[in-house]
Amino acid sequence: MADRAVKMAEAGCKYIAVLGVDFMSENVGAILDQADFKKVGVYRMSNELIGCSLVDAAGSLTYMQFWRQLQIHLLHCM
Structure with missing residues (x-):
C-alpha cells in the first residue's frame, strides 16, 4: 500500500486517503516521508478506531x- 502511495505522489498526488486501521495510514505517512514526499497529506477516512x-x-x-x-x-x- 505504501509503495502505491509513493507512485501516486510521484505522479503529483498531494493528498492520500487510507482506508483501514490507523497503523496503515501511519505506515503510508512514514514511507512517504522517507521517500521525500513530506508535503503529501495522508488521511484516514475515519477518526474512530476501526x-x-x-x-x-x-x-x-x-x-x-x-x-x-x-x-x-x-x-x-x-
Whole structure:
C-alpha cells in the first residue's frame, strides 16, 4: 500500500486517503516521508478506531480457553 502511495505522489498526488486501521495510514505517512514526499497529506477516512478482528478474537475468553486446552494436550504429549 505504501509503495502505491509513493507512485501516486510521484505522479503529483498531494493528498492520500487510507482506508483501514490507523497503523496503515501511519505506515503510508512514514514511507512517504522517507521517500521525500513530506508535503503529501495522508488521511484516514475515519477518526474512530476501526479495530482488528484478529486482535479482538485473541482477547476473547473463548480464544484463551482454546489455548489452555491445547496446552494441556501438549503437556500430555511430552
